[in-house]
Amino acid sequence: MNRSSQPPVPGGRLTEPAERLDSVPGPYGKQRRKQTDSALAPDLSQMSMSGQDTLNNSSPFASAVKSSSRGGLASVARLVKLGRCKNVVVVAGAGVSTASGIPDFRTPGTGLYANLEKYNIPYPKAIFNIDYFSNDPQPFFSLAKALYPGSHRPNYIHYFIRMLHHKGLLLRVYTQNIDGLEKLCGIPDDKLVEAHGSFATAACHLCYTAYPAKEAKQAIMNDKVPICTFCAATVKPDIVFFGEDLPQKYFLNTQDFPKADLLIIMGTSLQIEPFASLVNTVRSPVPRLLLNRNAVGPFKKVPLRRADHMELGDLEETVRRFAEMLGWNDDIEELMRSQETLSLPTLISSPLSVDQTSCQSRGAPAGKETSRSRAGGQRGASSGSEETDSKSSASSSQST
Ligand code: OAD
Numbered sequence: 001m002n003r004s005s006q007p008p009v010p011g012g013r014l015t016e017p018a019e020r021l022d023s024v025p026g027p028y029g030k031q032r033r034k035q036t037d038s039a040l041a042p043d044l045s046q047m048s049m050s051g052q053d054t055l056n057n058s059s060p061f062a063s064a065v066k067s068s069s070r071g072g073l074a075s076v077a078r079l080v081k082l083g084r085c086k087n088v089v090v091v092a093g094a095g096v097s098t099a100s101g102i103p104d105f106r107t108p109g110t111g112l113y114a115n116l117e118k119y120n121i122p123y124p125k126a127i128f129n130i131d132y133f134s135n136d137p138q139p140f141f142s143l144a145k146a147l148y149p150g151s152h153r154p155n156y157i158h159y160f161i162r163m164l165h166h167k168g169l170l171l172r173v174y175t176q177n178i179d180g181l182e183k184l185c186g187i188p189d190d191k192l193v194e195a196h197g198s199f200a201t202a203a204c205h206l207c208y209t210a211y212p213a214k215e216a217k218q219a220i221m222n223d224k225v226p227i228c229t230f231c232a233a234t235v236k237p238d239i240v241f242f243g244e245d246l247p248q249k250y251f252l253n254t255q256d257f258p259k260a261d262l263l264i265i266m267g268t269s270l271q272i273e274p275f276a277s278l279v280n281t282v283r284s285p286v287p288r289l290l291l292n293r294n295a296v297g298p299f300k301k302v303p304l305r306r307a308d309h310m311e312l313g314d315l316e317e318t319v320r321r322f323a324e325m326l327g328w329n330d331d332i333e334e335l336m337r338s339q340e341t342l343s344l345p346t347l348i349s350s351p352l353s354v355d356q357t358s359c360q361s362r363g364a365p366a367g368k369e370t371s372r373s374r375a376g377g378q379r380g381a382s383s384g385s386e387e388t389d390s391k392s393s394a395s396s397s398q399s400t
Contacts, residue, residue, distance in 0.1 A: 072309025073318065076262065076289045077325035080169070085262035085287075090161050090173040091279060095267020095292060097179050099155040099316040106269050107293075119143060130243035133205060137234045141220050144237065147178065148199055148217060154185035157266065159336045160319045162187050163328050166335065172256045176268060176275055178239050186339050195250045195275055197240040204228035204235050211235040246274070257281040263288045267315050270297030291318050 079085050094104035105112045113124035119139040126132040127139050162185050164170040174193045175182055180200065182192050202216035203209060209230040216235050219226040226235035240246055257263075260282045270276040276297055279288060290299045290310035299310050311318050323329045 072289060073311045073322050074325060076287055076309055077322060079262065079287060080326055086169055087171040087259050088164055088169045088262045088264060089171050089256055089260040089282070090164065091263065091265045091268065091275075092161070092173060092175040092177060092182070093266070093268025093270075094177060095315050096157045096175070097152070097155070097177055097181055098267070099157060100152045100179070100181060102152055102179055104267070104269075106271065116143075125242060128239070128241045130205065130241040133236065133241060134234070137225060137236065140236070141223075141225065144199075144220050148221070149180035149184070152179060152181065153340070154181040154336075156316050156323075156332065156336070157319045158182060158185040158187075159332050159339070160323055160328075161185075162339075163323070163332050163335060165191055166331070167328075171260060172252060174250075174253065174256075174275070174278065176272065186335075186342075193247075193249050193252055195240070195246055197238045197247060199237040199239065201238045202226070202235055203238055204231060204233050205241075206233035207231045213237065253278055253281065258283065260286055262286065265290045265292070265297075265299075266319075267292060268296065291315055291322075 076085075094102070098104055103110050103112050103115070108114060116124050116127060116139075119127060119142060121127055121132070121139050127143055133140050158181050161170065161173050161182065165187060170187075170191055172191055172193060173182060173187060174195055176196045178194070178196055178198055180194075180198055182194070183189070183198075183200075199217070200213055202211045202213045204211060207228060207230055209228050211226060211228065216226040216237060219235075220237075227233065228235055238247075257278060258281070263279060263282045263286060265279055265288065268275075270279065279297060282288065284305065285307055287307045287309060288298075288305070290296065290308070292299075292310070292312060292315065294312060295310060298305070299308060304310070311322075320329065323332055
């Protein structure tokens with residue numbers, strides 16, 4: 001994060017402790033719950049594991065939860081068709097990108113956290129812990145080589161979200177994903193909050209001096225450690241780690257969620273705070289639609305809130321059905337075709353592709369450019385214009 005462009009936010013830190021607390025019943029869990037339920041309290045800007053007091057999937061009530069999901073999609077499609085949803089907020093997680101070939105984090109067996117043995121870390125989430133990184137950046141850098149955007153394409157789900165924008169219905173999409181696929185599919189910057197950061201910018205993990213993202217990438221790809229030209233600490237891409245502040249733009253939620261008239265939650269386990277609690281900050285009569293493989297967060301409770309709907313199953317398949325109900329499928333297919341044609345040349349000349357530019361890194365000669373003179377770091381909160389697709393496609397060709 002660029003300190004100059006992002007003033008410190010009170011309590012704006014992504015914290016990990018509750019990850020361990022959440023498995024420990026008792027006062028900590030209760031306290032956490034109280035904190036996160038108070039809409040948009042400063043604690044909501046801290047990332048940690050959610051301590052939600054809910055049913056698990058093996059509960060005898062799980063079947064009741066499942067059956068309560070029936071018909072949800074059609075009900076919400078009807079509301080959209082009636083014109084009742086003009087300020088749609090989408091909350092997204094890793095399940096949105098599995099159809100693009102990117103594993104999620106927590107699915108047993110295939111999720112990222114189940115496949116980190118080779119990095120020799122004490123516990124899986126250490127790989128995204130800022131204090132761990134500070135001591136040993138190597139595990140994250142090894143993983144980052146595989147995580148850097150560039151080899152995956154947006155899928156139907158990303159384009160469905162873009163279609164919401166195209167129809168003038170998207171207030172904002174809040175994504176936890178760091179794969180940059182929302183941007184790549186053409187969702188304009190002012191409609192997108194990358195709550196857990198992205199690889200598009202880089203900065204010193206200690207003093208937050210901005211560092212050229214493509215040079216950071218080049219160093220990492222070449223097994224070198226990019227170092228800050230100001231304080232000589234390690235530079236990292238602006239992915240939000242446990243223990244770090246969320247981007248300023250995240251705080252748009254305080255204006256968006258009260259305004260939302262439909263919340264769509266897609267492909268997330270809702271386990272990480274403050275993101276998870278965002279879903280509790282829409283007004284209570286506002287429909288919330290969960291599209292996921294399993295019930296998560298408040299959708300694990302019986303009974304569901306009366307305006308809550310969920311459709312459980314494969315996300316892409318569900319979103320295709322939803323699009324069919326809305327009569328949007330042909331438009332989405334067409335959008336995908338045209339955007340793929342547009343963005344492929346951009347991918348090839350991506351500013352983040354590894355090139356021959358010099359970089360300053362441990363074991364490499366110092367580059368000329370000083371990071372302090374570079375624009376970069378996290379973007380500030382945007383005003384969020386209501387511009388729809390037809391006017392904004394120019395921004396769509398940018399890749400991360
Ligand atoms: P998770 O892996 O925790 O959750 C993904 C959810 O999507 C799970 O509930 C899956 O069942 C569901 N899912 C996956 N593929 C699906 C599919 N094809 N169809 C339907 N559902 C599917 O990922 P997130 O909730 O995004 O933070 O994780 C949140 C944060 O935890 C991440 O941003 C990351 C991690 O620690 C950082 O790295 C800082």
